[in-house]
Amino acid sequence: MASKRRNDSTLWVAAGAARFAGDARNQAVRHLSQKPSRVWQHGNLLAALHVATRVHGSRVAAMHAVCAPLGFSPDLHETPNALTERFCETMAADLASASLYVMSPEMTDVTAAAAITLRPDDLSRLRRSDVPTGAGLLVLPHALRLRNGAGDFADVRGLAWAPTTVARPGEDGLPGVRVTCLLDTYGREPTAAFHFFEQQARVAGDPLPALLPDSVKSITFGDRETSPDDDETDDLLATYRPGAPIHDPDGTFARRYLHAYWRLLRQRIAANERIPVSHVPGPIRSGGPKQADVSLVRLIERRDAGFVGARAVEIKKRWPARMHKNLTWCPIDRTHKPAWEGPFPA
Secondary structure: OHHHHHHOHHHOOHHHHHHHHHHHHHHHHHHHOOHHHHHHHHHHHHHHHHHHHHHHOOHHHHHHHHHHHHOOOOOOOOOHHHHHHHHHHHHHHHHHOOEEEEEOHHHHHHHHHHHHOOOHHHHHHOOHHHOOOOOEEEEEEEEEEEEOOOOOEEEEEEEEEEEEEEOOOOOOOEEEEEEEEEEEOOOOOOOHHHHHHHHHHHHOOOOOOOEEEEEEEEEEOOOOOOOOOOOOOHHHOOOOOOOOOEEOOOOOHHHHHHHHHHHHHHOOOEEEEEOOOOOOEOOOOOOOOOEOOEEEEEEOOOOOOOOOOOOOOOOOOOOEOOOEEEEEEEOOOOEEEEEEEOOOEO
16 A cells, blocks of 8 residues: 555655655665575576577577677676676666656656657667766656557656666677666556566565666667658657556667656756755665765746746646757757757646
8 A cells, every 4th residue: 555655646745755765776776686686687688588599590699689788798608697697786786876866746747748759769869968967766756657569567667877888799889878677566467477576585585675676778879860851750659648558669668768857957847956855865885875865856947947027827737848859050060960849848
């Protein structure tokens, strides 16, 4: 019942969300060092290697295909057990070093609506300057329910990022960010496999954390030019409805969500504000701080942004205009470059 109360945005309080984020982060770091987590991740990596081997036809290509999205340099002599150990240790290190952010319910919906307007190829426009911190963990007030191409659901409530280098066959490593999805452990419809995993964790004396580290993908930094045909498929984009499942057939929505959040920060549509809470636990690591600094991510009111003549109007409902791209003339490079506009809460 407690998890359902936390998911109810009408009961959301910034201080409580900050304490939850600190506790959930520490639980996740501790869980990644335990045997049930290693067994679960080992099974996932074996399944990924099996599928990649069948698709690419060789173990070398399969290792590159599996390790590159994780931001790992493939070691062809590495056993699946060793790869699992490296994977779990990397996720734990990312979470332990992450700055904590909690997002308001209103901002969560605006960001989801903006992310839906992005296409997977828009991720290639992410720049190093877009990322606000080296490593971070964004905790949502409620889970975003994603539905993949097979019809399976995932309740994503946390998104962590950390700098990485994405290795590709025959190329130098490309700088980027590694993105980890954290699931709401007590989501609406857990699978039978998840029930078995939870039971094994309890038997081992290590109950699952409130936020469970799951899939990991990477985004490489780039500055791809916009082509004239980039906006031809805008009519295929879906509309976000709060509480409704989000169709995610290619598994890119979590990364698009972070991309939209970072762009909203740069456009001063959103802001990060320090939460004055003195009893948020810090990361459980040697030499780490005893308490964590947590920032609140919220929408900026028009009067906050310093608009001249802005009226002090309390807006009950705020829905964004679609995030879109315009070609803007750059006099230094003497060429047109893509510039993001929106979403504009209205």
